[in-house]
Amino acid sequence: MARHNLSTVIGFEFGRNLSKPRFWIITLVVPIALMVVFALVLLSNSATSATTDAQKKAHISFSYLDESGVVNDAIAAKFGGTPTSDAAAAIAAVKAGTSQAFFDYPADPAKQPVKVYGQDKDIFSNGVYGSVAQALLQTSAQQKLNSPQLVKLASGGGDAVTVTYRDGKKTAGFNGLIAPMLYLVAFYLLIILLGNQMLASTLEEKENRVTEMILTTINPTSLILGKIISLFALGLVQMAVFALPLVVAYTLFRTQLNIPTLDLSNLSFDPQQMLVGALILIGGFALFTGTLVAIGAIMPTAKDAGPIFGVLMILIFIPFYIVTLVVSDPTAPIVQFFSWFPYSAPVTALLRNAFGSLPLWQGLALGAELLVLAALVLRIAVQLFRYGSISYGSRVSVRNALARRRGVEARPTA
């Protein structure tokens, strides 16, 4: 019966939340915003690229004076350039409108700017003079090197592959950071997006005065567990919806959006980090959920519960104020405090786990701490809901609600 009821609650809660317009508005805001940004970037990139290409390929007639000796006259001629030795006359010709442009290459173009003079077209088209002047210098320099390899290196090419070792074993570096960091992203998304729903999950029974009907129909533990599981499932739906535009953008518009190729084969999945990360994610989620459900059982309305919810949100962002310390000196007392304090532990520990500074024993101990505390808080939340939520319209005294468990009823507040 209990299992049947648990699945019934999950189905009911999941279904009714999915059918709420508010859920979809919140869920779709982020992907729609992402899609708009992607579309703007796409348009902007293609427009910029087209303009740059057009400007580079634009054929103009110009004169130039090269004091550096880098510019190749043959290449310059192809660009439409004619050498000159009289800068003043060339500038005067531009001013008079008899010459389109004049480029004055200094003795050391690496340190000094190339001076470009041209007839005014418009603010965007005027860019063509600078583009042609730079393209001529770049092409001439590459020709001087006479080596594609040197050209690539000179233009900043060439990759460095870093291999690092710890305790004699090769470490994964940045590729090892990505997978465990996803736990942190998941934690934030779950808490931020579903926090309010967790808070309101038991408030609804109270505000609608359904509590007595429910408490005589289903075990409160099954009810609250069912609500939590359905919220977790809703969180997964939201994350899938969020990921959709990213997947579409990467698969279909990667080039246009200048997204670097993601080589998943380089990603490292350290079993220890993944296990500890999962443990802390589940423990942290359960702890925050239990706490929010307990708050919901105490408070008469969602509005009254708001300030306490705000405090919990601050607690999950506080570790980011010391993120550099978390990365550089995980043994610092403040990092240790944030690692072990239950409500800042999930974020701090997940960060440390991703950066590889969370020893296995600490990860397991933290996971155990969170899970044990979550079980305790959930138990209290069930107790508060069971004995406190019939105080319709008024705030429940935690002391009184917990006292009922010992057999002494507190005076009803409503």
Place this chain on the structure above:
Amino acid sequence: MDFGDTTVIHDLSFDVRRGETFGFLGSNGSGKTTTLRALLGIYRPTAGRLLIDGTPFNPDYANRLGYLPEERGLYKKESVIDVMTYFGRLKGLDKHSAQTWSLQYLERVEIGDKAKTRVDKLSGGQQQKVQLGVTIMNNPELLILDEPTKGFDPVNRRLLMDIIDEQRAAGATVLMVTHQMEEVERLCDRIILLKDGAARAYGTVTEVQEEFGGLTITLDYSGRLPTSDAYTIASQGGGHAVLSVDTGADLAGILRGLMDAGVTVSRFEPRRRSLDDIFVEVYGDEAARGEGSD
């Protein structure tokens, strides 16, 4: 049962027999709702035991229980059929059976067209019908109704009473908190009167009536009504009086005494005291002060 330093229920012991309709009576604040909540595990008693079928209440019993609490409410943002199906499933029905039962019930109470309407879009009377439907789903063996007619309009009150009658006829045990004494006299096999958290009277309706001094005599007369040790005058005026007499009083002697005193009697109608009278006698002061809630 204690609330802080205050003892709300004490020395209370009663039983409800299978298949009977039991009236749980008392003024506001006498402890009726508290007792029911303790029975259903919503409150935990300080001492004593409350058992259903020999065991403490467990939500797994829900498929055999129909409870209409004093504080009523339903999920507001969902459709009627979704809410009823949900409760039906929690009471052990499969989805199809719960839906079928709900639709048939809604047709019966003439709101079949509201099945897909959100609960908060229904009128108060329609919501009462839905609430009642949720209570009696799955034909419960035990119906616990806390002030069932509270807030019901006359049409829904009649419907409710019809449904309670049907459930009784089908063998359900009914435990009912109510202030409607005519309902008690009509429906209840046995009753308990609770005052200040303790039983003031307990038994069949007739036994309780007898316990509270038996009889009243309704009198239409002319002349001067004499005082007597054989009766007390509960009310008089305009040639009409109500006399209270002990059970077993010599009714013929009283009538003869009146006639001997020169009173012309045109109506002399003895009957047991009504529960209404007894209720007023027991709770008159509290009711007038409008004390507390349960």
